[in-house]
Every structure is written in structure tokens, then in C-alpha cells.
Amino acid sequence: MATTPWFSTSDSCWLRPQHVLPLLGHGPQVLGDGRLQTTIREELAAAAAEVAPGPGTTKPGEHALLLATHEDLALTHPGMAAAVEPALVGLGPEGYVTTTHAGTDLLTAADARGLLHGFYALLRDGLAVFDGSTRREEPTCPVRMVNQWDNLSADAPMGSVERGYSGDSIFYADGAVVQDRRRVKDYARLLASVGINALSLNNVNVHGPETRLMTDHVQDVADLARTFADHGIATYLSINYAAPIEIGGLGTADPLDPQVRQWWVQASEALFAQVPDLGGYLVKADSENRPGPFTYGRTHADGANMLAEALRPHGGTVFWRCFVYDCRQDWRDRRTDRARAAYDHFMPLDGEFADNVVLQVKNGPMDFQVREPVSPLLGGLERTNVVMELQIAQEYTGQQKHACYLAPQWKQVLDFDTRSADPRAPSGAAVRDVVAGRTFARPVAGVAAVSNIGDDVYWTGHPWAQANLYAYGRLAWDPASDPDDLLHRWSRLTYPDLPDVQRAVVDILAGSWLTYERYTSPLGVGWMVEPGHHYGPSIEGYEYSAWGTYHFADRDGVGVDRTVATGTGYTGQYREPWASVYESVDRCPDELLLFFHHVPYGHELASGRTVIQHIYDTHFQGVEEVQAMVARWEQVADQVDGALAERVSGRLAEQLRSAREWRDQVNTYFRRASGVDDARGRTIY
Amino acid sequence: MATTPWFSTSDSCWLRPQHVLPLLGHGPQVLGDGRLQTTIREELAAAAAEVAPGPGTTKPGEHALLLATHEDLALTHPGMAAAVEPALVGLGPEGYVTTTHAGTDLLTAADARGLLHGFYALLRDGLAVFDGSTRREEPTCPVRMVNQWDNLSADAPMGSVERGYSGDSIFYADGAVVQDRRRVKDYARLLASVGINALSLNNVNVHGPETRLMTDHVQDVADLARTFADHGIATYLSINYAAPIEIGGLGTADPLDPQVRQWWVQASEALFAQVPDLGGYLVKADSENRPGPFTYGRTHADGANMLAEALRPHGGTVFWRCFVYDCRQDWRDRRTDRARAAYDHFMPLDGEFADNVVLQVKNGPMDFQVREPVSPLLGGLERTNVVMELQIAQEYTGQQKHACYLAPQWKQVLDFDTRSADPRAPSGAAVRDVVAGRTFARPVAGVAAVSNIGDDVYWTGHPWAQANLYAYGRLAWDPASDPDDLLHRWSRLTYPDLPDVQRAVVDILAGSWLTYERYTSPLGVGWMVEPGHHYGPSIEGYEYSAWGTYHFADRDGVGVDRTVATGTGYTGQYREPWASVYESVDRCPDELLLFFHHVPYGHELASGRTVIQHIYDTHFQGVEEVQAMVARWEQVADQVDGALAERVSGRLAEQLRSAREWRDQVNTYFRRASGVDDARGRTIY
Structure with a gap:
């Protein structure tokens, strides 16, 4: 039939x-x-x-x-x-x-x-x-966006999909938009089915070929946008801030230069004329070697407002990323703190942005680590549109080789009250309020997230990474959702008629984010990954780099002093009570201790354990939990089709191997540094 | 005219x-x-x-x-x-x-x-x-060979020239032998002018395209070989041990299989018929994921002798590399020692190789580090032809961005007496005797070295890296040559009529190897480089890798215990007196201490300094010496043509930057680990 x-x-x-x-x-x-x-x-x-x-x-x-x-x-x-x-x-x-x-x-x-x-x-x-x-x-967040980090060809600097772990782009191949659009339509259906209403079509790092999406490929873009509009989804283009130079033939991209402004007006006019379903632009400027207004001594408000002016006649919106920091930092410089950067750059501009500009702020101050504090900018801005950026793609959380259900992490962020530490006395400025547009009644608010899909038959590499895409959509719709409830719902929908499998998958995934945290990076310290590709442990991999990502471990202790009193002053970017909570080594939550403080290995945590024993214990525990995940899956694997069983079992085996590698490298590193033996006498190599 | x-x-x-x-x-x-x-x-x-x-x-x-x-x-x-x-x-x-x-x-x-x-x-x-x-x-070493590590195209796994730092291959481009052979002829002239008499034409890692040099490209190979033969140089091909499978269509490459043996006989017959100037084969087998006889449960003697048999009718020779070790080692495994590998694999086969097989043994047991002990295999083998392999390409010594005159290193190796530590009582088994074929009267002996040239206008990236190619040729001709004398001669020939420049370049280069050692890897420990490309410092970069390259630094000390008494037993591979000298932490020379022993940071060296103070002192001194190099060059730079001055000055600036990075990362790492301050109070970050 x-x-x-x-x-x-x-x-x-x-x-x-x-x-x-x-x-x-x-x-x-x-x-x-x-x-x-x-x-x-x-x-x-x-x-x-x-x-x-x-x-x-x-x-x-x-x-x-x-x-x-x-x-x-x-x-x-x-x-x-x-x-x-x-x-x-x-x-x-x-x-x-x-x-x-x-x-x-x-x-x-x-x-x-x-x-x-x-x-x-x-x-x-x-x-x-x-x-x-x-x-x-109705949805809580007005904007519920997904960002593709897709490039026009697989030989782009970061491949077909930057930080993509699921095959190649479903949108582009060999420098052009793919002609077979069936997969694109299926993606539109999946996104629509969980409530997504906006999509950016290409990588925020816009290189030469992608710069020409708005010119050479405009009919294809129109066609893609139509498919998404048919599913209630507005399409955005990531644009190259230097486009007036690169494709406009101008000598500058200065946002206050009349010719540049005129170029964007005309380019946007031409674009909207041909792509009526366009929503606007997404911009990564002055970030990780991308061009931006700093080149011309202008502010990011100057830059964003210029684009906003060009988009206004068409009802378009500018999403402007706040991921701006010095990626050529000298590791010797202990005063510069990357964590401060977004707030330092954007907080002074609060109120200066046009009302069709939205600042896109990462959930944490660094970059999608397994554990970070909430970005202080989310609680800081009062007169600026804001969306929070999450990463569904598991760049730092196992790259879709590891099962890691991220909704509990996102939920913690959404529930963080930027002005109250007392859950019984909410201030109305929880992140979930901010992204709902309730706090300060912003005209535009919401969430955006980096997609985790590609042309893999399961879309997401690890079939269970589908749960993250599903849960992102549903949390964006209603940030009050319970991640466990979403997981049950996703599992039931994904494995209909297989109740044993549904239960096993829920059992495995429910705590998988915390499991991942246990066997990787302890107490909020982050960044102990292999540089470049970010998979697998390298405890000192980023310690002497230019990326502003250090843990300062030595023979006595570990962690980054970000206090006002003796450190980089980052804690001072938070509103009270958090500024005081994080400033205090005693009040700071254990799970973020090393993000905010440099402490001796013998420092006693709120849990009663020392830092060094916590490191050992969590790393042994993390691996044991992965072993339990493997065993739980084996109980039901034969109930699903062979290809799925093989895919999942293969990934779980890799997760276990990798978890052991993490455990052993982290434990050995800190044993060598601290000289402290495991209190329980387990094997540290 | x-x-x-x-x-x-x-x-x-x-x-x-x-x-x-x-x-x-x-x-x-x-x-x-x-x-x-x-x-x-x-x-x-x-x-x-x-x-x-x-x-x-x-x-x-x-x-x-x-x-x-x-x-x-x-x-x-x-x-x-x-x-x-x-x-x-x-x-x-x-x-x-x-x-x-x-x-x-x-x-x-x-x-x-x-x-x-x-x-x-x-x-x-x-x-x-x-x-x-x-x-x-007449020449002392019968074989004076240069090994090209050139690939047929720039998109080969390691690029146009593996470990090449001087542009692309002069031999190949886009999957074929280049048609313009003028540069090849000029290279033949350069090699002949310093006494080289053998050249291998392609990378020892022989991938698919290069496997077909002996078939699809045979006329081009013949033409190249003719050019070299016109300059007294015999040409060798690096062959793929799995060629019988990959191009022969056989199901095996088992060296004892009659079909395989017959395939090599016929392939060699066809090859020599078309390439009369061929000298034979160079083989990297069972090494770093290359195929080899181990696959079939055969020995390397079985493998090499099969090829020797095929070459014998044509007077050909097999150069068989001894760089065989486990490159998938588990860092947790403290018993396996890569340094032992070549000796363990090949010493038991001494006497089993055909007389037209030559074992090609790297100068040290690891891989061309700035400082290694001499390979015990060079003093061990008594009934086997041997050539020693050096690396003119500066893979681990600054990649031709740093000025590093290597002849003093090679000279130390050549002068190492494998059976005597007393220069007044030479045993006749110094490495220079071994490579001359004097020790045990081997029919074939000599040296081979990895080339440092490419299509760069100066051939070698850093113009002064030309000195290494020159000095290699002259040392191969006469290992008794004095590196300083060779440097003077090279400088005079290279900068005729510019005596100030001649003197300056000699001043800069004479001690540059020791300078490089000072600001990089201390006391023979090696391997503190960025993994993969091997440029720049990464103190823990190889510490948890699969490559068998560790320093075991912890809060108490650093170094690898390779003693018989308590370590890996590597010292036992040496003949006396070296086995005893290296076994003893007191008699072991300072510059190799951490290669052979794990010692506390407070261990007192023969120099009277502690290990930790030695690390600090040499790293500060190394950078000061580079600063002096820069200043010395500035005195004469305006006497040479602008392009040359710019090239050299640019490289010196990078060397200084890199040396400072080395100094600071190494000092900071060991300050953090040891907790010991610099006795002279200099800045450690």
C-alpha cells in the first residue's frame, strides 16, 4: 500500500x-x-x-x-x-x-x-x-530555536557539521544545498512535533562558501525555508559580519559607515524578496577569530543595531551571540578570566540594543562543560532581549558515543533563580522566567540550542541522543517540565509496544548526565579534555593553551580562584545572594567548588569528603554506573531490531572503555600530584 | 650569456x-x-x-x-x-x-x-x-644513504612529505612523479657534492598510491634513478610488505608461502629490467600499523630474506628497518618499555639474515629525540649487516623553524664506544667503527638519514638547516670529521665573500643543538612535545598515550627507571661497561639521567646541582642563548640579500617565541609538581 x-x-x-x-x-x-x-x-x-x-x-x-x-x-x-x-x-x-x-x-x-x-x-x-x-x-518561551552548525561541504575547516557527531549535513554537500530534500522535510516534521519554531540554517562560523548562501544559493535557501515554514518554523541565516567586504566589494564592514549600512539594507531587501519565510540573522562576531565591530572600534550594539535596522522593514530579528572572549590568551596571565568575558562585554551595553535584536547567551560562562554555573549575564541584563543558548550536540559530554541525557542539566539551569537561593522565595527572575520573557517583560525571549543531528540513519549517532533533541523541544515549550517525565514520554513514544525496553532505557538514561560528570571532570573544574576534538581525557590538555581554560592543579591543590577577594573577581558579576554564596568557599556548592575556588586536596567538602577522596570516589563510581548501564541494556537488547541493538551495544562498549580511561587518567594524575592514596585502596595506576 | x-x-x-x-x-x-x-x-x-x-x-x-x-x-x-x-x-x-x-x-x-x-x-x-x-x-662508510619520506600527493595521510618542513615533495605531486625534473637533478648534484651514494625515493610508510610506484610509475622511477645514477647515487624503493596482496592479488603476504616468494621474484625481475639503476628495497614492516611478517607468525629474518632472495640475481640489497615496537601500549602497563623493543625483536635473529640484508637501526632506542642513549642494538649485533639511521629532518628538534645544527649530536653517537667507556682504550667497536664495517667485518655497513628537503626555495625551510644536510654527507664520508670544522667549511662555501656572515653563522650554529636541548627536554627524558605534529611543548602530551613515551613525573620526582634492578631492564641490553654505568644512578651521565632513572627532584647531579635546579637553570639559559643568537644575527643580517635576511630573521623570532614557551611551560610544570622555588628567584609563572 x-x-x-x-x-x-x-x-x-x-x-x-x-x-x-x-x-x-x-x-x-x-x-x-x-x-x-x-x-x-x-x-x-x-x-x-x-x-x-x-x-x-x-x-x-x-x-x-x-x-x-x-x-x-x-x-x-x-x-x-x-x-x-x-x-x-x-x-x-x-x-x-x-x-x-x-x-x-x-x-x-x-x-x-x-x-x-x-x-x-x-x-x-x-x-x-x-x-x-x-x-x-501554549508555549512558555516565545523563541524555541535550533541552530545548525552545518557547512556547505565536508572539507570546511571543521567538516560537514562543526561539532557534529552524526554523519554529514542533511542540508549541504559538495558546496551546494542537497537536491534530495526528503530528509530535510523529515527533520522539519521532527522539530515541529516537539514544538520548535525557529531554525538557523548554517554554522555560526560563516566561511567563504557559506557567506554566499544569501546570494549564490538564495533560491535553495528559499526552498528550505518554505519547507520549515510549512511546519511552523521560521528560518534564520548565520551571516558573515564581513560580508560587505567579502561579497559586497566594500573596503570596510564598519557598522557606522553609511555604505556598509546601505549594503546590509539592500542585501536584506533582496534576500527577503526571495526568501519570504526568513526570520532574520544569527551572528557570531568578534569571536574565535571571526570578524566583528571591534575591528572598527565600534561596540556590539553598533554592530547588531545596524543589522536590526536592515531587518526591521521585513519584521526580521537579529540573534547576536555573546560568546565573545580572548581566544589568544597567554596562560601566564592569571588576571584575565574567560569566564568574565561575556558579562564584561555585554552588560555595559544593556539597553542599547534595538528591540529586534536578541542577545544569545550560553547557559554558562565558558562553553558547554558538563557542569558550569549559570551565566551571570542571564540574571544581569534588564533592558535587552535574551535567549539562552544550550548545546544538544554532546561536544563535551561524550559526543554521542556516550549515553548522556542532558535535560536534567538544562533543567537545573532553567530553575536557577538569579536573585534568590531560596526555592521557597522565588524572585520571579529564575532563568525559566527570563527565557519566558516574564522578567522585565522583554518583547523577545526564549532558548536556542545547537543541533545534534546529521545524515546518520538514527539522526543522532547514538540512538538515545534523540532523547536530548526531544527533551530540548519540550523544555523549550515548557521549562517547568520534569526531565524524568519527559524521558518516560520519549521512551514510550520511541519504543512503542516494548515496555521492557522503555523501562530499561529510562533506567539507563535518567542519571546518565551525573554519571558522565562523575567519571570525567570533577567539581566544576571542566576542560580536562583532548584539545581540538574534545573527546576523551587530557588532564593538562588545555592547561597551557591560549583558550583561557585552566585548572591550575599543582602538588598542593586545584581549582580557579574566581573570588573578588583574592581571585579574578568573577563572582562579583552575580546578583546577590549568589555573589556572596559563590565568593565563600564554605557556602559554594560542592559541584562548583573548583570553578570558583582553588583549594587544597585535603579541603573538606560539604559532603564531608576531602576533594581528593571525592575525585577518587566519583571516578570509581562513574565507571561502576556505566557497567550497570551496560548490564541493564543487555537484559533487553534482544527485544529490538539487530541494527539498533548493535548500534547501542557498540556505543555502550565505547562508553565503558572511555569511562575507564577517564577514571584512570584522572585518578593517576591527581594521585601523582597530591601524593594521597585512595582511602579505600582501589587500583590507581 | x-x-x-x-x-x-x-x-x-x-x-x-x-x-x-x-x-x-x-x-x-x-x-x-x-x-x-x-x-x-x-x-x-x-x-x-x-x-x-x-x-x-x-x-x-x-x-x-x-x-x-x-x-x-x-x-x-x-x-x-x-x-x-x-x-x-x-x-x-x-x-x-x-x-x-x-x-x-x-x-x-x-x-x-x-x-x-x-x-x-x-x-x-x-x-x-x-x-x-x-x-x-675514500669514504669510511660504504653506505651513505638519504631516505626521502615523500608521498605521491599532498593529501596522503601525512601530507606531501611525512615530517617534511620545507614545502612539498620535489619528486611527486597530485599522485604522479613530477614532469619537470630540473629540481630533482639539482638535488642529485647537491647529494653527490657531499658524497651521498644511495637514495630511497619514497616514504617508508608505503600507502596505496606509493605501492604502485613499482608498477604504474615504473618508467618515471627509472628516469629518476637514471638521474641519480648519473651522480653516483643508487636508488632504492620503499616497498609495501603487503604488495603481494595489494597489487599482486594474492591472499597472503606470508614470506614462507611459495606463491608470495615467487611474486617477489617476478616483481623484482620486472622492476630491475626496467630500472637498471635500482639498488634495492627499503622496508618498514610490522611498525606503526604497517604490515609485516608478524601477521603470519614469521620472523623478520623470514621476511627480509625472502626479499633478499628476490633481489640477489640483480645485485640488490634489502634495507630492513628495526623501528618495531608496540604503538598501542597501555600507559598503565609499567613493564613494557618501548626502548627495549628493537633489541628484543632483532638481537635474537643475529646471524639469520642473508648477506644482502641490512638492518637499519635508529641511532637511539626511541625516535630521534634531542638526546637519547645510543641504541644497544648497534653494539649488539655481530653477524648482521647494519646501517645506522639518523634524522636530518628536525622532527623533534625545531622542525626547521629553529636553528639546530645536529652534527654534534651525530658525532657523539658515532664516537660512542659500545664496549668501552674509556676514550684512551678504544675497543674498535665505536659506532663509527660499526658503520664503517670495521667491527666484525660486515660486507655492508654505513648510515642512512631522513632527508630534510622539499620544494622550498632554500630546500630546507630554515636556510641554515642546509648545514645539517651538508654535515650529514661529510660525516657519512668520514665519521672522524669534526662538526665544528664541517660547520666552518659549510659556512664558507655557503656565504662566499661574506666573512662576517660566515663567522656569525658559525657562532650561532655551533652550540645550537645544546641550546635546543636546554630550553626543551631536560636530562634525556624526551617526549614533552605536542602529540601528533611534535612541535612545541606539551609536558604531559604523551604521558597517557599509547606510544610508550612517558616521563612519570609526579610530586616527588621524574624519569623512567630502566634499570635491571628495579626497572624495565633496558640497561641490561648494553654491553659492559655501559650496562653497569647506566644501571648506576651515580655513574649514569647527567644528560641521560632521566632516561635511565626515576629520581627525586632534589637528587644531586654530577654537576653538583639538583635535578629541579638544573631544569630551571638550563631553561633560563637556553632562552638567553637564543636571545644571543638573535642579536648575533642582527649584526650581519643586512649583508645578505633581503629575502634571505627576512627568512632567517623570521625563523629566529619564532625560535625565540617558542623557546620562551618551552621555558615557561617546563618551569611552571615542574614548579607546580615539585613545589621547589628557583634558587635564583627568576620568574616562573
Whole structure:
């Protein structure tokens, strides 16, 4: 029956066609002929072709099922429309309402975007929502973005996908946009199905070929953007700040130069004329050797506002990354602290950015380490649009060879209250409030995250890394979500009809982030990875580098003194009470101690253990936990298809090997440095 | 006048055309029409075109100058031939005689090869040799080989030239032998001019494309070999041990398999039929992931002898490298010692190799570190042909960015007496005796060295790295040469008419190897380099690697215990007295202490300093010496042409930067580890 498979060439992840069965069983009717309604109809038809071999399957259930915007509903079902209207009052364009009216289960929304979100909610959660009550649902974060770090060809400086661990780009190959767009469409469906509403199409490091996406490849970009717009997703381009020079033929990219400003106005006009579904630009400027306004003695507000001015006529937005630091630091210079950089650069500009500029701030002050404090800039900015940047790609967390479910990390960040350490006295300035736009009522707020997908058949290298993409979308939709609950939901959707597997995968993944932390980098110190590719341990790999990433371990102790009193003063960037909490070696949470303080190996943690014994204990424990993960998987591996079992088992074996390597290198390094034996006499080489 | 320049596209190094002027002034006559005599005539003509604008320059001097083999001489000058005959008795085919007979200065030899060597000696040393006496000169080492590590294309795993620091290969580009062979011929002239008599044409790591040099590219190989043979140099091919599988279509490369043996016989027959100037094969087997006889449970004698059998009908020789060790070692394994590997593998096979097999043994047991002990295999083997392998390419000694004159290092190795520590009681088994074939009267002996040249206009990246190529050739000819004397001679030849520059360059280079040692790796410990590319410091870069390269530094001490009593037992591979000398922490020479012993930082050296203070002192001193080098060069830099001055000054600036980085990283690392302050209170970061 099915001529087009449900997913063109890949695993369908959590979007299994059987999840459409309950809807099909009710003979769903979709009103309206907008592009998103068409998408819903296509999804239904494709699923029906895949999972409904006999006509009986599509027999209508007890209730009819109707999906319509309120406007379309009013045309054909005015009574129903009038009845549901109160529930729609004040609901945003991405919200939706479920209700039951006179024997009809109704999904409705003010805008087709809400309808699409509601449709995918029915796929995820089934029809139990139609229990007689009326429910409103809408996203918490206005911006829920994914950033592709894809390059136009595999011979780009960092390969097909920078920090990509899942094969090559699904968008580009050999210097051009791929012609077979089926995989792109499947990706749009996956993103839409978890509520993503924005996507940047190319790597933030925009090299020569990618600079020309806005010119030479503009028709292909338009086509990609149309596919994503059909799924409720706005498309952004990462642009090269030096484009006026590189493709404009100008002698400068000075943001205050009238010719440069005019060039961006005209380039944006031409671009929007041909790519009507464009959302705007994403910019990495003055960062890791990329060009930017500093070259011309201008501020980042000057730079961003110039682009904002060019985008304003088209309703476009500038996402401007705050990942600006000195990547040519001298390790001998103990006063410069990379952790300070984003705040030092951007805090003085608070209030100077146009209202269609959004600062994109990494969750932590460094770069996606397994454990970092929350960036003080997130709590600092009061008069500037902000999105927080996360990394779904597991650059520093096992590169999708290791199972590491990251939602608990993200949740900790979202729950961090930038102005209160007392969970019973929330200040309304938790990160989840900031990214919701609630704190200081920012017009634009939200989250962005670096994608973890590629042309791998499982999308994400490790099949379980799909959970991170899923959970990111759902946390972006509702930062109050519980990571464990999301994990259960993802597992149930991904392994339907395999309850043993569902439970095993949840058991394995639930604590996997903490397990990863245990066998790698202790107490927030970070960066003990192989330079360059960032996989595997190298305790001193970044210790004498130019990247501002040091742990200062010596025979007496370890950690970075970032206090105001005796260190780099970084703790002073936090609002109270955190400035005081982090400043104090006694009040600083154990898990961040070495991020904020340099302490002797014998220093006693809040846990009662010494630092050195904590290092030994956690590293032994981490490996034991990976061994348990392997054993747990072996109990159910034979229940899944052979290719999946082999992929997962192979990755788990590598995780165990790597975890042991981490354990032994870290323990040996600190044993050699401290001279302290393990209190439990375990083997340290 | 000159239509063909003296050197086609490059610097002519020490072979300046003006060195031919004294000969031209005597109207030299070359007898005979052999290929080498033709080469001599071409050199004279080319130089004449370059440096002799007027006819007066070629006016005959007081004496006529005659160059002829004894055979040719006898045909036309029977009296002179009879007179000189006694001087030729017992002289080898590469030897030559200079004498004066009845107003004619005569260079003669039994073979044209000797004549060519004598010709270049006259260029190097002038005509003062014709002082009325009769002199015999012949090379000490029968084999004086250069190994190219060149690949067929720049996208080979290690680039155009593996460990090449001087641009791309002059032999190959884009998967083929280059068509413009002018540069190749110039290289042949340079090598011949210092006495080299053998060259291997391609990288010892023979990948797919290079495996086909013996088939697809055989006519080009023949052409290259002809060019070198015209300069007295035999050409060797590095072969792929798995060639019977990869290009022969067999299922095995087992050396005892009759089909495999037959394949090599036939392949060699075909090859020698088309490349009559071939000398034989160079083989890297069972080394760093290359194939070899171990795959089939055979010994290296089995492998080498199979090839020897195939080469014997053609008079060919197999050079078989002894660089065989476990490159997948577990750093946790303290019993395995890479330093032991060559001896452990090859010593038990002494006497089992065919007489046209030569074992090629690196000078030290590890891999061309700035300081290593002499390989015990060189003193061990008694019934096997041996050549010692050196590295002219500065892989671990500054990569031709740093000025580092290596002849003093090589000289130390050559002077090492494998059976005596008393210079007044030489045993006749010094390395210079071994490579001369004097010890145990080996039929083949000599030296081989990895080339340092590429298509750079100065050949060697750093123009002063030319001195290493020159000195290698001259030391190979006569290991008794004094490195300082060779340096003076090279400098005078390279910078004729610039005596200030000559002196400055000698001042800078004479001690540059020891300077390099001072600011890099202390007391023989080695390996504190960036993994992979091996440039710049990384104190722990190889400490947890699979390469068998560790220093075991901890808070208490540093070094590798290789004693029999408590360590890996490596010292036991030496003959007495060295086994006892190295075994004893008190008798072991300071400069090798950490190679043989793990000692506390407070250990007192023979010099009276502690280990830790030695580390600090030498690192400060090394940088000061580089500063002095820079200052010395600045005194004369304006006397050379601008391009040369710029190249040298740029490299010196990088050397100074790098030396400071070495100093600071090493000092900081050991300060952190030891907790000991510098006794002189200098800055340690």
C-alpha cells in the first residue's frame, strides 16, 4: 500500500506512525487550506498509508475529531465556534485549545501554528485530553530555536557539521544545498512535533562558501525555508559580519559607515524578496577569530543595531551571540578570566540594543562543560532581549558515543533563580522566567540550542541522543517540565509496544548526565579534555593553551580562584545572594567548588569528603554506573531490531572503555600530584 | 650569456658556481665518456656559463688540470698512469687520488664514482691539495644513504612529505612523479657534492598510491634513478610488505608461502629490467600499523630474506628497518618499555639474515629525540649487516623553524664506544667503527638519514638547516670529521665573500643543538612535545598515550627507571661497561639521567646541582642563548640579500617565541609538581 515511507531514509525517532492510529480511528477532519493545515493532512495520510492496511482501522470512533482554526470553525460550525471562543481569549498564536462539543472532539486555535502544535500534542499524548474538559496550552518561551552548525561541504575547516557527531549535513554537500530534500522535510516534521519554531540554517562560523548562501544559493535557501515554514518554523541565516567586504566589494564592514549600512539594507531587501519565510540573522562576531565591530572600534550594539535596522522593514530579528572572549590568551596571565568575558562585554551595553535584536547567551560562562554555573549575564541584563543558548550536540559530554541525557542539566539551569537561593522565595527572575520573557517583560525571549543531528540513519549517532533533541523541544515549550517525565514520554513514544525496553532505557538514561560528570571532570573544574576534538581525557590538555581554560592543579591543590577577594573577581558579576554564596568557599556548592575556588586536596567538602577522596570516589563510581548501564541494556537488547541493538551495544562498549580511561587518567594524575592514596585502596595506576 | 641557471629554481646552497672558478682557471680536461664524466663536464660548463663572463677567466693557470679514471688515463697518458698506479692499489671504487705529475695536476680513480667524489672535493676544498704530494681519499662508510619520506600527493595521510618542513615533495605531486625534473637533478648534484651514494625515493610508510610506484610509475622511477645514477647515487624503493596482496592479488603476504616468494621474484625481475639503476628495497614492516611478517607468525629474518632472495640475481640489497615496537601500549602497563623493543625483536635473529640484508637501526632506542642513549642494538649485533639511521629532518628538534645544527649530536653517537667507556682504550667497536664495517667485518655497513628537503626555495625551510644536510654527507664520508670544522667549511662555501656572515653563522650554529636541548627536554627524558605534529611543548602530551613515551613525573620526582634492578631492564641490553654505568644512578651521565632513572627532584647531579635546579637553570639559559643568537644575527643580517635576511630573521623570532614557551611551560610544570622555588628567584609563572 505505502509508496512513500513514513520517514524517507531514516529512523522516525519518537514520531512513529502508530502514534497517529488513535486519531485515524476517529476519522479526523481538518478544516482550512492553509499551508499548515495541508501539512497536518499530509501527516495523517502518510501515517494511514503506513499503518492502516485494512479499511477497518480508520472506522470512526465514538466521537468525531475536528481540527480547525477558530476562523475556519466559525465558517462551518458557528455554534461550536461561539462556544469555544472564551477559551481562546488572550491565547497567543502558538497556543491551542482542546475541548469536546456536542459529540465532537475539537482541537482549535487562533492561528494555524497553534493548530499544528495541538496536532502533534495529540500524536504525543493521545486523545485522553478529550475528557469533557476544556484545556488551553501554549508555549512558555516565545523563541524555541535550533541552530545548525552545518557547512556547505565536508572539507570546511571543521567538516560537514562543526561539532557534529552524526554523519554529514542533511542540508549541504559538495558546496551546494542537497537536491534530495526528503530528509530535510523529515527533520522539519521532527522539530515541529516537539514544538520548535525557529531554525538557523548554517554554522555560526560563516566561511567563504557559506557567506554566499544569501546570494549564490538564495533560491535553495528559499526552498528550505518554505519547507520549515510549512511546519511552523521560521528560518534564520548565520551571516558573515564581513560580508560587505567579502561579497559586497566594500573596503570596510564598519557598522557606522553609511555604505556598509546601505549594503546590509539592500542585501536584506533582496534576500527577503526571495526568501519570504526568513526570520532574520544569527551572528557570531568578534569571536574565535571571526570578524566583528571591534575591528572598527565600534561596540556590539553598533554592530547588531545596524543589522536590526536592515531587518526591521521585513519584521526580521537579529540573534547576536555573546560568546565573545580572548581566544589568544597567554596562560601566564592569571588576571584575565574567560569566564568574565561575556558579562564584561555585554552588560555595559544593556539597553542599547534595538528591540529586534536578541542577545544569545550560553547557559554558562565558558562553553558547554558538563557542569558550569549559570551565566551571570542571564540574571544581569534588564533592558535587552535574551535567549539562552544550550548545546544538544554532546561536544563535551561524550559526543554521542556516550549515553548522556542532558535535560536534567538544562533543567537545573532553567530553575536557577538569579536573585534568590531560596526555592521557597522565588524572585520571579529564575532563568525559566527570563527565557519566558516574564522578567522585565522583554518583547523577545526564549532558548536556542545547537543541533545534534546529521545524515546518520538514527539522526543522532547514538540512538538515545534523540532523547536530548526531544527533551530540548519540550523544555523549550515548557521549562517547568520534569526531565524524568519527559524521558518516560520519549521512551514510550520511541519504543512503542516494548515496555521492557522503555523501562530499561529510562533506567539507563535518567542519571546518565551525573554519571558522565562523575567519571570525567570533577567539581566544576571542566576542560580536562583532548584539545581540538574534545573527546576523551587530557588532564593538562588545555592547561597551557591560549583558550583561557585552566585548572591550575599543582602538588598542593586545584581549582580557579574566581573570588573578588583574592581571585579574578568573577563572582562579583552575580546578583546577590549568589555573589556572596559563590565568593565563600564554605557556602559554594560542592559541584562548583573548583570553578570558583582553588583549594587544597585535603579541603573538606560539604559532603564531608576531602576533594581528593571525592575525585577518587566519583571516578570509581562513574565507571561502576556505566557497567550497570551496560548490564541493564543487555537484559533487553534482544527485544529490538539487530541494527539498533548493535548500534547501542557498540556505543555502550565505547562508553565503558572511555569511562575507564577517564577514571584512570584522572585518578593517576591527581594521585601523582597530591601524593594521597585512595582511602579505600582501589587500583590507581 | 647563461641560458640555464646554475640551479634551476632554487638556492644553490653550498654548491655556489664560484667554487668552480679555480678549476676553470686551469682549463680542466676530463677524459672518458662515461655518464659520470659527462656529469662532471656538465657541471664545469654550467658553472662557466654562470660565473665566467669574459674569456680571460678560463685562461689556463700554471698547471694543467686533468681528471680521468686510471683506465682512461692509461690510454692517453701511459707514463702518468704508471706513475700513479701504486697510489691506487687497494683503493675502493669510491676512492680517488690527487697528485701532480710533470706539470699536470691529476685527479684519478679506479672508478668514475671516485672521480666524481674527487671532483666535488676540488669544488669544496679548492686546488691546494695539489701541493706536490700524492693523497688518497675514500669514504669510511660504504653506505651513505638519504631516505626521502615523500608521498605521491599532498593529501596522503601525512601530507606531501611525512615530517617534511620545507614545502612539498620535489619528486611527486597530485599522485604522479613530477614532469619537470630540473629540481630533482639539482638535488642529485647537491647529494653527490657531499658524497651521498644511495637514495630511497619514497616514504617508508608505503600507502596505496606509493605501492604502485613499482608498477604504474615504473618508467618515471627509472628516469629518476637514471638521474641519480648519473651522480653516483643508487636508488632504492620503499616497498609495501603487503604488495603481494595489494597489487599482486594474492591472499597472503606470508614470506614462507611459495606463491608470495615467487611474486617477489617476478616483481623484482620486472622492476630491475626496467630500472637498471635500482639498488634495492627499503622496508618498514610490522611498525606503526604497517604490515609485516608478524601477521603470519614469521620472523623478520623470514621476511627480509625472502626479499633478499628476490633481489640477489640483480645485485640488490634489502634495507630492513628495526623501528618495531608496540604503538598501542597501555600507559598503565609499567613493564613494557618501548626502548627495549628493537633489541628484543632483532638481537635474537643475529646471524639469520642473508648477506644482502641490512638492518637499519635508529641511532637511539626511541625516535630521534634531542638526546637519547645510543641504541644497544648497534653494539649488539655481530653477524648482521647494519646501517645506522639518523634524522636530518628536525622532527623533534625545531622542525626547521629553529636553528639546530645536529652534527654534534651525530658525532657523539658515532664516537660512542659500545664496549668501552674509556676514550684512551678504544675497543674498535665505536659506532663509527660499526658503520664503517670495521667491527666484525660486515660486507655492508654505513648510515642512512631522513632527508630534510622539499620544494622550498632554500630546500630546507630554515636556510641554515642546509648545514645539517651538508654535515650529514661529510660525516657519512668520514665519521672522524669534526662538526665544528664541517660547520666552518659549510659556512664558507655557503656565504662566499661574506666573512662576517660566515663567522656569525658559525657562532650561532655551533652550540645550537645544546641550546635546543636546554630550553626543551631536560636530562634525556624526551617526549614533552605536542602529540601528533611534535612541535612545541606539551609536558604531559604523551604521558597517557599509547606510544610508550612517558616521563612519570609526579610530586616527588621524574624519569623512567630502566634499570635491571628495579626497572624495565633496558640497561641490561648494553654491553659492559655501559650496562653497569647506566644501571648506576651515580655513574649514569647527567644528560641521560632521566632516561635511565626515576629520581627525586632534589637528587644531586654530577654537576653538583639538583635535578629541579638544573631544569630551571638550563631553561633560563637556553632562552638567553637564543636571545644571543638573535642579536648575533642582527649584526650581519643586512649583508645578505633581503629575502634571505627576512627568512632567517623570521625563523629566529619564532625560535625565540617558542623557546620562551618551552621555558615557561617546563618551569611552571615542574614548579607546580615539585613545589621547589628557583634558587635564583627568576620568574616562573
